[in-house]
Amino acid sequence: MKKGISYFLKNGLFTSNPVPVQLLGLCFVLAASSSLKDALVLGAASVLVLVCSGVVISLLRGIFVGRFRVCAYLVTAAGFVTAVWLLVRAYLPSADASLGVYLPLMAVNSLFLARADAFASENSPAASALDGVFMGLGYAAALLATAFVRELFGTGRLFGYSVLGGFDGIRLLSLPAGAFICLGCVIAAFRYVKRKTEEKK
Amino acid sequence: MRNSKERGAAFSAAAFCAAVAVAVAVAAAVHIFTASGIAKNADAAVRASIGLVFDGDFEYEDVTDRCPAEGVESVYRVERGNGGEDSYCVISKAKAYGGDLRLMTGFTCDGVITSVKVLSAGVESPDFGRGAEDKKFLASFGGTPADGEGVEVDAVPGYAVDSEAAVRAVNNACAAVRTLLGLDGEVSEQ
Numbered sequence: 001m002k003k004g005i006s007y008f009l010k011n012g013l014f015t016s017n018p019v020p021v022q023l024l025g026l027c028f029v030l031a032a033s034s035s036l037k038d039a040l041v042l043g044a045a046s047v048l049v050l051v052c053s054g055v056v057i058s059l060l061r062g063i064f065v066g067r068f069r070v071c072a073y074l075v076t077a078a079g080f081v082t083a084v085w086l087l088v089r090a091y092l093p094s095a096d097a098s099l100g101v102y103l104p105l106m107a108v109n110s111l112f113l114a115r116a117d118a119f120a121s122e123n124s125p126a127a128s129a130l131d132g133v134f135m136g137l138g139y140a141a142a143l144l145a146t147a148f149v150r151e152l153f154g155t156g157r158l159f160g161y162s163v164l165g166g167f168d169g170i171r172l173l174s175l176p177a178g179a180f181i182c183l184g185c186v187i188a189a190f191r192y193v194k195r196k197t198e199e200k201k
Numbered sequence: 202m203r204n205s206k207e208r209g210a211a212f213s214a215a216a217f218c219a220a221v222a223v224a225v226a227v228a229a230a231v232h233i234f235t236a237s238g239i240a241k242n243a244d245a246a247v248r249a250s251i252g253l254v255f256d257g258d259f260e261y262e263d264v265t266d267r268c269p270a271e272g273v274e275s276v277y278r279v280e281r282g283n284g285g286e287d288s289y290c291v292i293s294k295a296k297a298y299g300g301d302l303r304l305m306t307g308f309t310c311d312g313v314i315t316s317v318k319v320l321s322a323g324v325e326s327p328d329f330g331r332g333a334e335d336k337k338f339l340a341s342f343g344g345t346p347a348d349g350e351g352v353e354v355d356a357v358p359g360y361a362v363d364s365e366a367a368v369r370a371v372n373n374a375c376a377a378v379r380t381l382l383g384l385d386g387e388v389s390e391q
Binding site (some may be wrong): 009050063065067068069071075078079080082086089091097143180 | 209210212213214215216217219220221223224226229230231234235238239242245246284294299351
């Protein structure tokens, strides 16, 4: 059955969003959501890696079979993560310094493995690319939503610019504990909206 | 039966090798493309941090391997553009409140501290090093010889943990410079 762009759009951003629905790659959401800039870079990197590794895994799906299948998916994703990391180091050194180890560590993001095994290994390269784009955008959207709440209410700033006058923010939200609280709230809000939308139907 | 199993295993192994080849090829191609940019950025970052403690033009050499010390990230020999004697600067760190406090400490050719600047502070006190009191605290390290009995200065009110971390980081930097200049074992009276 041929799937249109609207299917991938709805699936990636809403019905099967990797973060609030599938709970994939949460570690990176917690780590990179302290600022919108970091979230934007990690989100863009995720889209790029999902698209590229999805296309390659789909092209080689005939030979990526058997017991080494999962290892092959991980190594392929790791190759593209390394490439993205090198690009960020060369062109966005401040983002590299700010994200630190989390960018290269994305090689073990469960999202890449899950999409490779559940989708790219069974579909055409074009469909895998579309799935990568919209799953990546869904992941980035959840990451940006969490970062928006944390940066705005944790520091009173957005993209480093003060937007709440003299309000310095609630320091807890900038700390790791705040990341868990904010992510929990984002997931709860998303699921509430999703349930209400489904009830209306 | 056994042959088909062996063939399957060999095929899987070959597929894994293909994945490794793809990953290495992608990473290598991007590395060729980005290597010069990464090197340029690394050089700019080092120059910016050395520029915090030394004014004017300079050339630097990484001499970290010659003086390994606990809590020391990098040590540079700095050749000043004005023809003066070599200086040294050390990036060192110590555990602070919510993460590491990283400092850049400048030394004269004799191993006397010229200035200390904060490169990054802990998550829970990111502004340490920016206030007037903090700057006064950091300035009080100036003039201390690396071969002294360890640096001791009064803590900044409200930043007790970070102040102690700064003292430890500066002492780590002094240890590296002592090794580099061969001052180990000599303790001068300040």
